[in-house]
Amino acid sequence: MRGLWLGLGGLFLGLGLLGVVLPVLPTTPFLLLAAGCFARSSPxxxxxxxxxxxxxxxxxxxxxNGAISRKAKRLALGSMAAVLLVxxxxxxxxxVLLAQAVLIAVGGAFILTRPDGRSE
Structure with missing residues (x-):
């Protein structure tokens, strides 16, 4: 099982690093998933x-703390709004627009209800 977590952690880390250079691919969610997988497989x-x-x-x-920084919240919500506008x-x-709007509203509500992280 440890090998599976390690492999998934590597996959998510790779996707997160790709997200640094590809604007359509999010970085932070993949890095959070990688951290969770590595916590179970590789201290x-x-x-x-x-x-x-x-x-x-x-x-x-x-x-x-289950926290998201204000800067990250603004970036995430702005990206969601931009996708809907496009x-x-x-x-x-x-x-399709209705499905996107509902999913964006749910995702946005989740983000907005998280505590603010440390200031940058």
Missing amino acids: RLHGWLLAHPLFGPPIRDWEE SVVAGLSWK
């Missing part, structure tokens, strides 16, 4: 992620 890799100067603080905020401009069907 060394989990510790490395937590100690990383860029990736560590949001992961620690989440693990310790979909409207692209002329997607009302069914």
